[in-house]
Amino acid sequence: MFRGEVDGSGALRVRPRPGDPDPSALLRNIPSAVGHRARVLRPTVRRGWWQDGPGPTDRRGRDAFIEVGWDEVLDRLAGELRRVRDAHGPQGIYGGSYGWASAGRFHHAQSQLHRFLNTAVGGYVGSVGTYSGAAAETILPHVLGPSGPVSKATVTWEQIGAHTDTVLAFGGMAIKNSAVAAGGVSTHVERAAMAAAARRGTRFVLVGPLRSDLPPEADAQWAVVPPGSDTALMLGLLHTLVVEGLHDTAFLERYCVGWEALEEYLLGKADGTVRDAEWASGITGVPAGEVVALARRAATGRTLVTVAQSLQRAEFGEQPVWAGLALAAALGQVGLPGGGFCYGLGSIAYYGRRKVAVPVSPLPQGRNGVREFIPVARIADMLLHPGEEFDHDGRRLRYPHVRLAYWIGGNPFHHHQDLGRLRRALGRLDTFVVHEPAWTATAKHADVVLPSTMTIERDDIGATSLDPIMSAMHRLVDPPGAARDDFAIFTGLAERLGAGREFTEGRDVRAWLAHLYERTRAGLDRQGLPAPSFDEFWAAGEVELPLRADDGGLLAAFRADPDRTRLPTPSGRIEIGSATVAGFGYPDCPGHPAYFAPTDAPDERHPLWLVANQPATRLHSQLDYGAHSAAAKVAGREVVRIHPDDAAARGVADGEVVRLFNDRGACLAGARVTDDVMPGVVQLPTGAWFDPADPGADPAAQVPFCVHGNPNVLTRDVGSSALAQGCTGQHTAVQLERWDAALPPVTAHDPPAVEPREAGR
Structure with missing residues (x-):
């Protein structure tokens, strides 16, 4: 949480929320985002999609773009959604919102997208689990209980x-x-x-x-x-x-x-x-x-x-x-x-904190009429192998045949693995739509790019069930160009599909904020606590919420009386050995904890472990172009940390640019030599925007070479096991060498080529 205002020169200034004892330096990324060249300013479409129509293609990420007006792009997109739904059912659409998007409860990208698809299209193919925690989220319900009750509280x-x-x-x-x-x-x-x-x-x-x-x-x-x-x-x-x-x-x-x-x-x-x-x-x-x-x-x-x-x-x-x-x-x-x-x-700030004792309302998403789903990290598998069977949590399922992916509030070219494979997979779609504030690699690989607002450009409510402050998120600056918030975009599409009233329920943004706030206000009132009206809350800027007792929650009650308070596991007990998991018969996840040697481990050709963890200078890939993120780079590239022994063996000095590579791809990074990593390990965080050296090359023939330092050109796209099919992007094996050739330019934060629109097209 932070405070902000525009000063007399027109510059945005931000400062931490008063009373925060250890505020995050990530706030320094925010002011520099205003007016940055990376922002998407107008509705933009890939020329081949606009002129030739939808269909599989190897041109995504290679074609030029053209700018179009809001009305014509919404008309065309509504028609494409109708075509896919009528020809293939809503199961032909993947609702691919995955990511952090916004702290706001109303402008939460995933909720907005899923609400739109449920009310206006009839549903979508969804996903289960998260890139951050799918393996734990799948095993814990079998052996202890859902990860929320047994981790956050x-x-x-x-x-x-x-x-x-x-x-x-x-x-x-x-x-x-x-x-x-x-x-x-x-x-x-x-x-x-x-x-x-x-x-x-x-x-x-x-x-x-x-x-x-x-x-x-x-x-x-x-x-x-x-x-x-x-x-x-x-x-x-x-x-x-x-x-x-x-x-x-x-x-x-x-x-x-x-x-x-x-x-x-x-x-x-x-x-x-x-x-x-x-x-x-x-x-x-x-x-x-x-x-x-x-x-x-x-x-x-x-x-x-x-x-x-x-x-x-x-x-x-x-x-x-x-x-x-x-x-x-x-x-x-x-x-x-x-x-x-x-x-x-x-692993995240709200673990280890007491829960709020009043409700915090999310935006209702409605009912999804589609039963098909995928484990979230299996997106490329689904697109490359429609109809193929796969295992997940004791079930044998089949990948649906998706024709249209609609992605907002996330950047798969940040959080997915083996980006060369992902590029090929996206080529199988008929249509790829994104809402984006900035020209990420995901936007550059899309057919339709709709400019969306950032949190500082719209009103919202910031709240979570594990923080005692509900914050009024006042708009600080005007949106750039023709950018609109996701709610406005989906309202326009829903109206064209005959579902405008169902999507909005007759409320504008302000009315929705008041509606969501009311449940919290009523909860405060029931406890006899100060319960300001929405207008009073909005003017004050925040309201303090009560916390539950620090009593250990479910596990403490279970310990006190395991017969009365049973755990949400098949036995009601802690399952050190699970008959359920054993019954699935998965060789890579037996009925008790076991050690398996990694198969994607260092060898003679690729002798170093790569740890691709989360960055310290931004949240995932958000605001990679921000001042704090940019200042930490070396020669404009992400930093890889390497032990002095490994650096000396390769003739690498601190501050030099190096090349990391394996059979899946390669990237450049700036070296930091430090004994804070163990010998045999290099650490390159995720989040540097994918910047291929030759963006025009055929993705079917190219081993991607990212000049900016995205480690997911190197990581492997396989599931954690047949149980969870979770993301495995944390580790892989690589080689590293000093880069002695001329340094290619970094263009990750530059907009793509936008060509003049031909008359009548």
């Missing part, structure tokens, strides 16, 4: 500060991640909370390849392990607990099912492989004595096991989440204040 920073002796932070809790949260962050508490806990005596143990995944204030012990090995360390810790009699057998018997299967696996009774400290050391590099010592420490005092979202955003990503839960259960502390298990703590 079970352990709080206050509890950690008061009770926790040891935090085993698998994947860390990087401050850059907790700078942001959907709905807005009023106060950033994580850095101070970790510092206070460390001063009290809490011992933080960072398990991972990157030192920066815990802040210096945590004064952490760094257990250096390579990517993909966390589960092995967890199993080694569990084995030590078992053989030394340190596991809580009473807890396992009363609160859990399936422990016996995991214990047999640890002891190697079925396959002869004992998962002990020596075995774990051989995989992780952590000395066996340190594994044993860490297990003994975890069994002493109050211990919290945290698993970062990054660990499950990888091949076999279900396993570290499940194994982390098993470790916490074996310690017998699930449900205790500041102890037990927490998935995602530190």
Whole structure:
């Protein structure tokens, strides 16, 4: 959350919300977005689509664009939506909104798109899961419960500060991640909370390849392990607990099912492989004595096991989440204040906070008349293989045949993997439509690009169920050019499709904001708290919401009485072994936590692990052209961090431009030489806008070469396992070399060529 005003010179100035103890530097990206050349100013269409009509093509991302008027583009687009619906049913349309879009509850891009498609078209092919957390979101309901109740509201920073002796932070809790949260962050508490806990005596143990995944204030012990090995360390810790009699057998018997299967696996009774400290050391590099010592420490005092979202955003990503839960259960502390298990703590700002005690209303999306769906990260599979069968969470499903993709509030050329494959997949569509404030690579690969507003250019309400401040998001500047908000665009389309009244319900933006606010106001009133009217709230700028008690939520109640408060799992208990998952018969996700060696691992040709994590200078790819993001680049390119030993072996000095490559693609990046990454690992964050060296090349024949530093030209597009089919973009294997040739220009933030429109066309 921030405050803003336009000064006398016409420049936008922003400042953090008063009282925020650790405001985010990401705010510096916002003023520079106003008037930037990257903004989309008018409705723009790909010339081939406008002149030749819809259909599969290899010209997306290669054709020139032409500008058209709002009325004619909405007329043409409404006709195309009608054609696809009438010829193929609404299941011929993919509602591809995925991403953060806006903190606002009304101008939430996904809700706007899905509401439009449901009311005006009859539905859409949707997606399940998220790129950030699909593996965890799928396994947790089987073994503990949905990820929301068992991550966002079970352990709080206050509890950690008061009770926790040891935090085993698998994947860390990087401050850059907790700078942001959907709905807005009023106060950033994580850095101070970790510092206070460390001063009290809490011992933080960072398990991972990157030192920066815990802040210096945590004064952490760094257990250096390579990517993909966390589960092995967890199993080694569990084995030590078992053989030394340190596991809580009473807890396992009363609160859990399936422990016996995991214990047999640890002891190697079925396959002869004992998962002990020596075995774990051989995989992780952590000395066996340190594994044993860490297990003994975890069994002493109050211990919290945290698993970062990054660990499950990888091949076999279900396993570290499940194994982390098993470790916490074996310690017998699930449900205790500041102890037990927490998935995602530190991965986003609203984890570790108390829930709001009044309702916060989203925009209603209506009913989707289409049953077909895909796991969200399987978009390229769906487009390339319509009709092909796939596994997901115990079901055998079939990819629908989508002809039109409608994408707003997201940038698949940021969050999807193997961008060369994605380009080929998008060529299978008849029509690709996006709403975009800026000329991202997604917009440059679209057929229809409709200029949409940013949050600072429209009114909205910022709120979340895990922050005590509801904010009035006043428009700060006028939209550029002919940009419109998504609601206005969809209203125009819905009217052309005969569903205008159904979409708007007769409300304009102001009336919708008042309507959504009323549910919160009524909740305040029921509790006898100050409940300002909408006009009073809007004038004041914010309203404080009450918080629920810090009582540990579902897991604490379960611990108090597991017979009365059953978990939402098949057994009502913690499922260390799951008969349901075992019954699916997936070889890459058996009925208990297990270690699988990564298959996309370094070899002689590509000897380095690449960690493609989230950036520190922006939220994902948003405002990549912003001042804060741009200032951190090297020679205009994203920064890759490399250990001094690996840099010296390749003759790379700090600040030089390097080339990262594997068989899927290549990219340029600016090198930062640092011992904050372990040897054999390089770290290149996601979010640099895809900028192919030769955008006119045939995507079917081209191995993409991004001159700007997008790591998803390198990452692999496969599912985490047959269970979740989640994103695996966190890790891959690469080689790195110094770039000695002339540097190609970076054009990622430049608009595409817009040609004059021919008379009568």
